[in-house]
Every structure is written in C-alpha cells, then in structure tokens.
Amino acid sequence: MAEVVQLSLSLFPSAYASSCAMCPIFTALFVIAAFLALIYVFLTWNFNYWKKRGIPSAKTWPFVGSFPSIFTQKRNVVYDIDEIYEQYKNSDNVVGVFQTRLPQLLITSPEYARKIFVSDFRSFHDNEMAKFVSKNKEVDKILANNPFILTGESWKERRAEVTPGLSANRVKAAYPVSQSVCKKFVDYIKRQLVMASADGLNAKDMCLCYTTEVVSDCVLGISAQSFSDNPTPLVGMIKRVFEQSFGFIFYMVVANLWPKITKFYTVGLFAKDVEEFFYDIMRKCIQMRRDNPGQQRDDFLNYMLQLQDKKGLDTVELSSHTMTFLTDGFETTSQVLSHCLLLLGRNPEEQTKLREEIGTGELSFEQLSELPFIDACIHETLRLFSPLMAARKLVTEPYEFVNKNGVKVKVYPGDVVIIPANAFHYDAQYFEDPQSFKPQRFLEVNGGVKKYRDQGVYFGFGDGPRICPGMRFALTQIKAALVEIIRNFDVKVNPKTRTDNRFDDTYFMAALKGGVWLDLVERK
Template sequence: MCPLTTILFLLVGFLALFYVFLVWNFGYWKKRGIPEAKAWPFVGSFPSMFTQKRNPVYDTDDIYNQYKETDNIVGVYTTRRPQLLIINPEYIRKILVNDFRSFHDNEMSQFIGGSGDSILKNNPFILKGEAWKERRAEVTPGLSAHRIKAAYPVSQSVCKKLVDYIKKQQRMASSDGLNAKDVCLCYTTEVVSDCVLGISAQNFTDNPTPVVGMIKRVFEHTFGFFFYMTLATIWPQIQKFYQVSLFAKDVEEFFYDLMKKCVVMRRENPQQREDFLNYMLQLQDKRGLSVEELTSHTMTFLTDGFETTAQVLAHTLLSLGRYPKEQQKLREEIGKDELSFEQMSDLPYLDACIHEALRLFPPGLVLRKLVTQPYEFINKNGVRAQVKPGHVVIIPVNALHYDPQYYEDPKTFKPERFLEENGGMKKYRDQGVYFGFGDGPRICPGMRFALTQLKAALVEIVRNFDIKVNPKTRKDNQYDDTYFMAALKGGVHLDFVERQ
C-alpha cells in the first residue's frame, strides 16, 4: 500500500471515528421513552448556534412549538450532550422556585468563571452552591431599597442631562433618526458610574470617557468564542488546559484600573454617600476582602447594570413608539409635576409597560439550569425521566413569552396584561410563564435598581418627547442573528419630537 493511500485510509478512519463520537449519544432520551428533537452531528439540536443565520433561540422555539401539545419534556442535544427542554410551566416553576435545590446552578458556570476570568469568577450568575449563596448575601444589602432610594436623585439629575442630550442629538440626526440603544447605553453608563463609583462618564459632553466604548466591547462575542463554547460541550476536557475569557484582556484591564483608581480616590476622600462603592468598602473592612475580590464584586454590578438595562429601555421606547395610544396613556399617568421616589414607584401603567416590553424582548432568551440533585420528571404519557447531577435542563423563556395559550395576541404590546386588576406580573410568574428578571432564589439581584433607572428615564423622556419609530427600524420583533440577548435585528432607530 503506497504512503498516500495509507494516509487517506487513516484520514477516512479518523473521520469515521469522529463521526461516531459526535453521534454516539444520540438516542439517549429515545431509549428512555422520551421523544427527541432532530439533531445533527457537531451542532446537535441547535444548528443556528453554529451557522449564525438566525438567532439560536428560534431553534428552541421551533422545538417547543412542535412538542408543546403532546409532551411536558423533550430530549435535545447541545452538540453531543443530551439535555432536556422543559415545556410544562408547572415544572418550570418547580425548577426555579419550589425544587430549586435540585437545580441550584446555571450551566454557564461549567464554561467560564475559572482562573482566566477574573471579572466573572465572583459574579453571582456564574458561582455555584455555597459560593453563590455567600456572594449573593454579600452583594444584596448594597442593593437595598434604602440605598436605591438614596440614589434616586442621581438618576433624576442624569435624566435631565439625557433630555438635553436627546434634544441636541435629534437636531443633528440624519434621516435614520437616533440609535436608541446607543442613547440608552449612554444613560445607563452615566447612572451606574455615578451611583456605583461616584464618578461621571461624561457621556453627555463633547469629551466622553472611554467607558461606553469599553462596555460595548464587553458584550461583543466573537465567532471564536462561540466556537470554543461548542468545542467545550463536545469535549469538556479542553477546559483543563485551555480557557477563553469572555472579556478581552484590555477591556478587563481597563475596568480593573478604573475600579482601583475609584477605590483609592474614595479612601483618600471619604464621602457620606449611600452608594454601592461605600458599601463595598465597608464590606472590605468587615470581611477582609482582597483588592481583586472588591474589584470583581463591583465589576459585577457595573457589567450587569450597563448593558441589560440599556436594552430594556431601548425596547420599551420602541414599543411606546409603535403604540402611540399606550404612549399617551402613560404620559397622562406621569403628569407634569416632579415626582418623588414614592410617587414614581406607584405608577402601575409605567410598571406594566416595562414588564410588557420585557415579555416581548426578554434579556434571557433561554435559561439553562444545571441539575444538582437527582430529579424525576413525568411526561404526559406517564413515562418517567430521571436526571442526575451534571445534566442540564433548558427553560424556553422566549417561547413561553410568545405562546398564545398564555398571552392573547402575543406579538402585540399590551401593557394592560400586567395591571393588578388583571392579575399583574405575579399571575404570570406564578404560572411559570413570565421571566422578565428570572424567578426564585436566583432572580436578578439588581432588579429594583434596574427598575428605578428605567422608570426615571421613561418618565422624563415620555414627558418631554413624542416618541416615533424611524422608518429604518423593522416592523417585526425579529432578533439579531448572533446577539445572546433579545436585540431587534438592525437596531432600534427612533425620532424624538420635542413637546411644547
């Protein structure tokens, strides 16, 4: 046999073995009497994660809609790993709340947060077990109602600057209008920088700091990162000798340097401010936190507070622009007088508008929970499925938010769904079909602060402008093909018409 033939023979043999390796687990659930979604070698049941021709959540939605009438659970594969897609809302509620101990951790903890991820390794979303409980107990008091109320005047002050900024930008805007996401990110960065660190990002001046630009880079995940995540699901051992950080090194260094400077400045010039940094400095003195731990704790608040809230604010403005009657109803509720913190907190239609926007554009499109204790599911036909520690269950948030079985006319913006007289948010959350901020013990710890930011901005914008959707903005709710959160494909472009 000539050398070339030998090489070809070995190559074909290797490819055949690799193919067998990729599909070896396929049929795992079928053998146990549980239906399986179609799966392909290498990409599993979610090919869009690899092809990036549409947002991967639509693969999940398709599977949910195919099986929702016949099953409580369905087997799926992330690359070659067998996982369960949970369709029944009663089970979803149990996973997040009642039986939380059996699904304590998030799947992402398996892939990031190691030694290479100094920012994320102390993030409550990533941490497992007792480490998560301890870290959340440390962070949560810094987000108390008292501290959020104390920070409200800062949000109000930034909102005044935001209104002036929008007026200025609108006068200079092209026919494409203003990029609402960019405007909202300027706002959330300014508020969080002030409330957390006591500094200004200077976003509404002619000389802004690099903070916004760096925040954008934090959430720009490359194809290489997704490819690594795919490899890690196929061959988890790769993480033992090679890891990819979620954040670029220069971005990480920028925020660490910023944090260290703010800590030094606050130590040298103490301020009687009820902000998050003062709380963290007190915690450092009490618990003996290292500089790295202190920085990582505070970075959690910064990175979580910038991007997600900006997305929610942009999509709430989009929804109000698309539905002028609802916008006017909100304007009438807000009124013309300056609002105290208590008055702003008691605007039911404003709350309803935010929750409806969160339903239409949920930041977490799916939730992926790691099984931490053995658990048994029962399918509609009575077949039982056992999951063990290390298995993953998937909660199809987006599919549930758009299911007409739970939300009449689900593609339409109807804030009235979330008014108290109609059952409010609690009605949908108790049913296991609404996850604007998650649910259960791992519900978003910054929820109250995020809502205060959102409400303060919406009050000032709606009061001062008629919000109109620019023709450049698409008319449907199709998500960006590659972004990991719900973000309208093509961006949100709005026109702000100044009110007299």
C-alpha cells in the same frame, strides 16, 4: 509460476508501476475515510440517549447538535429552541436535545419551569455558564465573584453580600442622582435632534449613554461624560463588555465535545484589555474614595468598602463584586429602555396613557414606585424582548421528570435543563395576541406580574432565589428615564426600523434585528 509472473511483468511494466504508485493514495484515502468515520461515530454515538430512556428527541445533526443556528448564525439560536418547543409542547413535558453531542433536556411544561426556578430550586440552583467560566479570580477578574456564575455555597455567600447593596433604601438614596442624570439626558437628546439624519436616533446608543452615566455615577461616584462631545473611554469599553470573543465561543464548543477540558483549561469571557480597563478603574475609584473620607456618600461603592472592611476582601474580590453592579446595569437596562421606547412609538395610544399617568409634577421615589402603567409597560417589554431568552440550569441534585405519557426520566448532577423563556413569552396559550404590545396584561386588575410568574410563563428578571439582584435598581433607572422622555418628547418610530419583532441573529439577548431607530419630536 514464477516464469508466468516474470513474463507478465515484462509484458506490462507500466501497468505494474502505475498500480504500485496508486497504493499509497488508496491507503491515504482509506485512513482519511476511517478517521472521518471515527469522528462521525464520536459525534453521533449517543444520539439515541433519550430515546433509550423513552423520551422523544428533537432532530439532531452531527457537531451542531439540536441548535444549528449557533454555528450558521443565520438566525438567533432562540428560534431553534422555539421551534422544538412548538413541536413538542402539546405532547410532552420534556424533550431530549443535544448541545453538540451532550444530551440535555428542554422543558416544555410551565409547571416544571416554575418548579426548576422556585419550588425545586435546590435541585437546579446553578447556571450552566458556571462550567465555562474560571472561578480563579486571577484568570477572570470580572466574573470570578459574580453571583450569576458562582455555584453552591459560594453563590449563597456572594448573593448575601451583594443583595443589601441593592436594597430599596439604597436605590432610593441613589434616585436623586438618577433624576439629575435624566435632566442631562433630555438636554443631550435635544442636541442630538439638531444633528439627526433622516434615519433618526439610534435608540440603543442613546440609551447606553444614559445607563453608562447613571450607573457610573450611582455605583462609582464618577461621571463618564457620556453626554459630552468627549466621553471618557468608559463608554467605548462598555460597548465591548458583552462582545464574546471567538476564542470563548470556540472553547465552549470544545468543552461540550470534551467536557474534561474544563478541569485543566479555561478561557476568559472578556477580552483582556477590557478586563484590565475595568479592573483599573475600580482600583482607582476605590483608592480615591479611601483617600477622601470626607467625600463619602451612601452609594454602592461606599457599601462595598464597608463590606471590604467587614469581610477582609482583597482588591480583586472587591472589584469583581462592584463589577456585578456595573455589568448588570449597563447593557441590559439600555436594551430594555430602548425597546420600551420602540414599543411605545409603535403604539401611540399606550404612549398617551403613560404620559397621562406620569403627569407634569416632579415624582418622588415613592410616587415613581406606585405608577402601575409604567410598570406594566416595562414588563410587557421584557416579555417581548427578554434579556433571558432561555435559561440553562445545571442539575445539582438527582431529579425525576414525568412526561405526559407517564414515562419517568431521571437527571443527575452535571446534567443541563433548558427553560425556553422566550417560547413561553410568545405562546398564545398564555398571552393572547402574543406579538402585540399590550401592557394591560400586567396590570394588577388582570392578575399582574404575579399571575404569570405563578403560572411559570414569565421570566422578565428570572424567578426564584436567583432572580436578578439588580431588578429594583434597573426598574428605577428605566422608569426615571421614561418619565423624562415621555414628558418632553413624542416618540415615533423611524422608517429604518423594521416593523416586526425579529431578533438580532447573533446577540445573546433579545435585540431587534437592524437596531431601533427613533424620531423624537420635542413637546412644547
């Protein structure tokens, strides 16, 4: 036998050598294939998690889970959620979905949505974002004490501290500041019209200048010089506050694949230079107010200083508290204001109704608060372009859902349930002709905001105990600006602006894709 082998090798030496050379390649390919197979199994092994529990599961892909748009960014991820809602809303109260490989529940029942926010709040009182943001105030100075992020008793304590600073009396005290800023805003718009191109005015930038000025004045007692040719760096930094870094997005993906990483490693939501800028400006404003006790005024910063004396807060805690007012007031309010102007521009008859309600005289805070149509216009805007497109709530106590077919499923602390707010807002079952701007839906004669909140289908400011604490302040800002703009200008939509309500592909709030561009015509 040995002789035969030896003879074969002598007759075919090149073939033997080639065979030996290929062995490492085949081994490497096998190792790579095995490794990829292991990854695939790791990513998909629990994709039958909900089916085993008798709950239908939405279509799911390896790595991207049920929401591929998070990764493709070809459209806003809310459309992934909306499509799942539409597919299952008539057959199920809940449907299983996956965030990468983590099982979560999507709520399709308004009754359950209402329970999660309000009546059964105790079982869902934390927000999922809390899992990804560090509670260490040295790691994340801006969000460490933000009520949206905090959980459990910490949330209750901070909420109780912040809420009195946003009382009706304090908002009323700040109203003259808002009125003064609104007058400057109108002058600023008139100057911009002189220089406007054929594309019109960028409503988002214009409104952000306004909210920056009014919030920085009302909260910190300083001017951002937003309406001047040389605004302070505050304006530019505000635009960067909600620009999520790639590092944070990647961290969230890794945390969903391997949740244990959150126990020993975190990544800040905001860029460090942005965080340091705001922390520094807070520190300077606080010190300036401390050094000039004779210049005190009844604003939010003054309230926070009183809270610091009472609670013994350090500078980082105080700054984090104050940033709650700022972050809630800058971006969100400017988005709502710009989209409200867009919708009024598209609907001149509604704009005329609003102008008639506003009248020509100066409005007191009480008078402004009693204008039903302006309230209805804002809430209809919040329905169509909601800052809260989908709420992601952490389960904090075991809870049992019952599907329409009678199957029960239990969720446990740490699980996540998703409330598809945008899907409810655009559901024709609850809002007739949902794509259209119809403020009369929210008039008291038709049931008002309460009607839709009680049904569990409207979440303009959220709902329940964790409803937006700055809601009253935001509404006052928006209404004060609308009054002055509608009085002084006819609002028209520039042809550059798209005619549908398509959302921006990547922005986390509802923002019109391509931006809002307006033609404002000064009224004589």
